[in-house]
Amino acid sequence: MDESDTAAIIPRDVLNAASADDLLPEDSVHKDQADERSSRPPRPPFTCPLPVSVQPVLFLSMFSLTLQAPLSTQYLWDRISEDLGYNGSKRSECSNGSAPLDPLQKEVETLTAHWNLYISLGGFSVGLLVVPLMGSWSDLAGRRPILILANLGLTLQAVVYLVVMYLKLPVVWFLVGRLLSGLSGDFNSVLAGCFAYVADTSDRRSRTFRVAVLEACLGLSGMLASIIGGQWRQAQGYINPFWLVLATSLASALYTYLFVRESVLPDPSAVLFTTRHYKSVWHLYSAGGCSSESSESLHRSKLWLYTLCFFLVVTVHCGSRELYVLYELSSPLCWGPALIGYGSAAQHLAYLSSLLGLKIMQYCLEDSWVAVIGLISNITGLVVFSVANTTALMFTGYGLCFLLMTATPVLRSKLSKLVDPSEQGALFASVACVESLCFLVGSSVFNSLYPATLHFMKGFPFLFASIILLIPCGIIGTLQCVHQRRGHIESTPS
The missing domain is CATH 1.20.1250.20 (MFS general substrate transporter like domains)
Structure with missing residues (x-):
């Protein structure tokens, strides 16, 4: 029986195992190098400079x-x-015309x-x-x-x-x-x-x-x-x-x-259309994922609470953002396109000022306290918006919101640290769905609340938003206090 007949009878994996034992030293080196290459994520065609x-x-x-x-x-x-x-064309209450709609x-x-x-x-x-x-x-x-x-x-x-x-x-x-x-x-x-x-x-x-x-x-x-x-x-x-x-x-x-280099070692057998992926997402919030926490129930509670905080914060961001232009166009502000553009620029600049503020505060504060300070910045700005009847006061509100976006990266990071490295995709997919829900809920609630409260307080939706933000502010602060207390107890010698 020749070699080809033997290969046809003996399974390929057996032959591979047998041949691996008979490798020469230099062949073993080449095999180790091949195994190392196969254990690395594939590189893209080009490298970004x-x-x-x-x-x-x-x-x-x-x-x-x-x-x-x-x-x-x-x-x-x-x-x-x-x-x-x-x-x-659309009229506003700031126009000179008094004709009905x-x-x-x-x-x-x-x-x-x-x-x-x-x-x-x-x-x-x-x-x-x-x-x-x-x-x-x-x-x-x-x-x-x-x-x-x-x-x-x-x-x-x-x-x-x-x-x-x-x-x-x-x-x-x-x-x-x-x-x-x-x-x-x-x-x-x-x-x-x-x-x-x-x-x-x-x-x-x-x-x-x-x-x-x-x-x-x-x-x-x-x-x-x-x-x-x-x-x-x-x-x-x-x-x-x-x-x-x-x-x-x-x-x-x-x-x-x-240009983007893969960060995960791909599994060639991974199937897209399977219920296993939905079960993985459900497992995150039902079983709590993997963590170093001693109590699984506490870990799962933190996952739910931080997700609730994220939902409330992003809902307020999405809902209130849609009212700024409407609030500025109408009386008593009656802003034109130029001022509205400056207001939009000030609002977006908060992303950069929040990034700088987060970097500086991280040197002396825990991430949770950075998020709380960011929420306080947002709350004070919204309170000023609720009573703003002059251009100067409106821009004061924008200035007070300079740490507006420090809470959401902290919450994303905390959620990421609560799950296993192999579950990051499932987690952030869930967070992205929550973010879409925030947009729909925020748009519906605040666009309904604005006309319903015009008769007694035009800026009430902003005041309502500031009250809502007190909830995640309290949750994040409480969880951090509990964490610090547990760490103090564990570090105290018995």
């Missing part, structure tokens, strides 16, 4: 999203106005708001199913695939929107584009992948600041997109700016493929 990793991915994706949102809303307004034969304008406003709601709910509903699936899958398959897929989905959405604008298709096709993006993970998968990547590549000490850098990228990108999009839309309409939306989404996917 700058000291960055996924920051450009999040920056470009956020730029695309921020540029797209107002353009699509304004297109819906103009398209619905054209279909209904309405040629007027045009019923046709009211219908245009209602239909635009409804379509915005349908598109947001459609993306959220699909994302609620897809994002946890992809986030948990990334713990096995790697972070690069979900970042590429999600950005390609955003690119496809931009393509659909451009086709709708060129061909003047029914606005229902906007919903179709949003659903296609949701099926590939949407922007929430980009968030989950980027934050999980930072958790993979940072130690516990530096993680909070690394997360804060990513959040600063969100703020800076949003500020630039708001400035560029408004000016470009006024000069050239919708279509040319939307080509930039498509280009930045595609550039984010290409950058990920070409």
Whole structure:
């Protein structure tokens, strides 16, 4: 019987095991080197010369999203106005005219708001199913695939929107584009992948600041997109700016493929469509994950409490942010476009001032106390907004919110430290879904509260937001006090 017959009868793994024992010393060295290479994540085709990793991915994706949102809303307004034969413009109570509101304008406003709601709910509903699936899958398959897929989905959405604008298709096709993006993970998968990547590549000490850098990228990108999009839309309409939306989404996917090094050793057998990924997400909050805490129930409680804090903080951010422009446009402030632009810039600059403040405070304070100080900054600013009746007072509120964004990176970091390194994708996918829920809840609650309280206090929604923030402030402070007390007891000799 020749060698080929033997190989056909004896299993391949047996032959491999036998041949491994007979390797020469130099062959063993080569085998060890091959095993070491196989235990490393694959390298991308190119190496980025700058000291960055996924920051450009999040920056470009956020730029695309921020540029797209107002353009699509304004297109819906103009398209619905054209279909209904309405040629007027929106009036404000600061205008000199005293004519009653045009019923046709009211219908245009209602239909635009409804379509915005349908598109947001459609993306959220699909994302609620897809994002946890992809986030948990990334713990096995790697972070690069979900970042590429999600950005390609955003690119496809931009393509659909451009086709709708060129061909003047029914606005229902906007919903179709949003659903296609949701099926590939949407922007929430980009968030989950980027934050999980930072958790993979940072130690516990530096993680909070690394997360804060990513959040600063969100703020800076949003500020630039708001400035560029408004000016470009006024000069050239919708279509040319939307080509930039498509280009930045595609550039984010290409950058990920070409330059981002994988942070997880991919498992070739990882399957995307399986209920195992949903079970992994459920396991985080039911079993508490892996931790060094002595009490599993305490660990699970902290996971739920920090998630609740994150939900409340982001809901207030999303809900109050939508009221700033409306509050500034109306009496008694009656701001014009220039002042509104300065206010928006001041709001986005809080991302950078929060990053600097967090870095400085970390030298002398625990992360929890940094978050509490950030929440106090936010609370005082909101209280000033609630009574602001002059431009100076409004900008004073913006100034007091200079540590606005220190709480969310601390909460993301604390949640990340409560789970096993192999569960970071599942965790941040859950956090991204919570963030989408925050947007829907915050938008619904605050946009309903504002007109309902105009008759007794115009700034009441801001006061309400400041009261809500007292809850996470108390929870974070209490958990830190409990932690310090337990550490003191354990360090005290018996």
